[in-house]
Amino acid sequence: NAGVTQTPKFQVLKTGQSMTLQCAQDMNHEYMSWYRQDPGMGLRLIHYSVGAGITDQGEVPNGYNVSRSTTEDFPLRLLSAAPSQTSVYFCASRVTGGGYTFGSGTRLTVV
Amino acid sequence: AQKITQTQPGMFVQEKEAVTLDCTYDTSDQSYGLFWYKQPSSGEMIFLIYQGSYDEQNATEGRYSLNFQKARKSANLVISASQLGDSAMYFCAMREALNTNAGKSTFGDGTTLTVKP
Numbered sequence: 001n002a003g004v005t006q007t008p009k010f011q012v013l014k015t016g017q018s019m020t021l022q023c024a025q026d027m028n029h030e031y032m033s034w035y036r037q038d039p040g041m042g043l044r045l046i047h048y049s050v051g052a053g054i055t056d057q058g059e060v061p062n063g064y065n066v067s068r069s070t071t072e073d074f075p076l077r078l079l080s081a082a083p084s085q086t087s088v089y090f091c092a093s094r095v096t097g098g099g100y101t102f103g104s105g106t107r108l109t110v111v
Numbered sequence: 112a113q114k115i116t117q118t119q120p121g122m123f124v125q126e127k128e129a130v131t132l133d134c135t136y137d138t139s140d141q142s143y144g145l146f147w148y149k150q151p152s153s154g155e156m157i158f159l160i161y162q163g164s165y166d167e168q169n170a171t172e173g174r175y176s177l178n179f180q181k182a183r184k185s186a187n188l189v190i191s192a193s194q195l196g197d198s199a200m201y202f203c204a205m206r207e208a209l210n211t212n213a214g215k216s217t218f219g220d221g222t223t224l225t226v227k228p
Contacts, residue, residue, distance in 0.1 A: 031212055042115075042202055042218035043156075050212045058215065090156060096212045099146050099158035107154075 002026050006091050006103030013081040013110045021076040021106050023091030029101070031094050032074040033058070034066065036087040037105075043090065049074055081110045114138065115205050117219035124193045125227050131178070132188040132222045134203030140164075144209045145177065145186035146216070150200040159201075162186055163209060193226045200224075 004025045013019055025032065033048035035058075045058030049068040063085060065077040074093075078085060088107050092100040116135045124130035136145065147159045162170045162177045170177040178187040186205075190197055200221045208214035 033215075035218075040220075042220045043204075044218075045215055048215060088154065092156075097144065097163075097209055099161050100148070100156070100216070101158065102148075102156035105154050105156075 004091055004093055004101050004103040006089075006106055008106060009104065011106060011108050013078070013108065015081060015083060015110060017081050019078050019081070021078075021089055021091070021108075023074045023076065023103060024072050025074075025091075025093040025101070026072065027093065027095075027101065028071060029093035029095055030071065031096070032068065033092050033100075034064070034074070034076045035090045035092065036060065036085075037090060038087050046076065046089075078108075083110045086110045114217045115203055115219035117203055117222050119222045120220075121223045121225070123225050123227060124190075126195060127192055129189060129191045130193055130224065132190070132201050132203075132224065134186045134188065134219060136184050136186060136203075136205045138184075138205065138207055140207040142209045143205055143207045143214075145179065146204040146206065147175070147177065147186075147188045148202045148204065148218075150202065150221070151196075152199070156202075160188070190224075195226050195228060198224060198226045 007022045030051045034046040035043035047066040049055045091103040143164045145162045149157045160172045162179045176189045202221045203219045206214045206216045
């Protein structure tokens with residue numbers, strides 16, 4: 001099925017470890033973004049991309065890196081995991097003027 | 112400053128009744144969009160409905176309608192004939208610079224809706 005695919009669905013990291021959350025979409029959407037959702041709260045924008053080769057920071061970018069080498073893929077890298085990065089991470093994509101299509105989320109715990 | 116405000120942390124509605132979820136926003140942009148998303152207990156985020164700032168008629172999608180009052184900067188979601196499956200968290204979001212590809216979306220803190228049988 002067409003949509004946004006996120007992997008992994010669950011991950012436990014130790015403080016200081018690094019990892020990459022994968023996100024891929026097959027809808028040819030130019031715009032992709034990463035959000036984090038903390039318990040009982042809305043989504044906060046980490047990084048976004050308006051097309052291949054173009055990325056920019058959102059509201060809470062510290063501790064995260066992104067790249068966009070293709071239209072389809074938008075991985076999120078945690079450089080040195082901290083307990084404050086325990087959260088649910090969503091990747092989303094859209095067309096100009098459209099609503100987001102979200103991935104199923106990654107539940108990350110940093111111990 | 113908070114751009115999206117959802118003042119109702121939790122709401123209850125009887126099955127088959129209608130319910131309104133409130134959302135107010137703040138922007139100086141002329142071209143913007145208001146969006147509503149549903150997050151069931153399973154955790155996925157589902158796009159429900161969209162209203163553009165220049166749209167003259169309120170948006171409707173099945174049992175969902177958006178009561179857009181531009182002067183009051185409100186974009187309330189109305190769910191008619193509530194069903195048990197409507198129990199979920201609902202998020203209001205706003206995107207400025209709607210006609211460009213670069214507009215970023217800001218989300219409210221959400222309203223938890225519980226539908227009672």
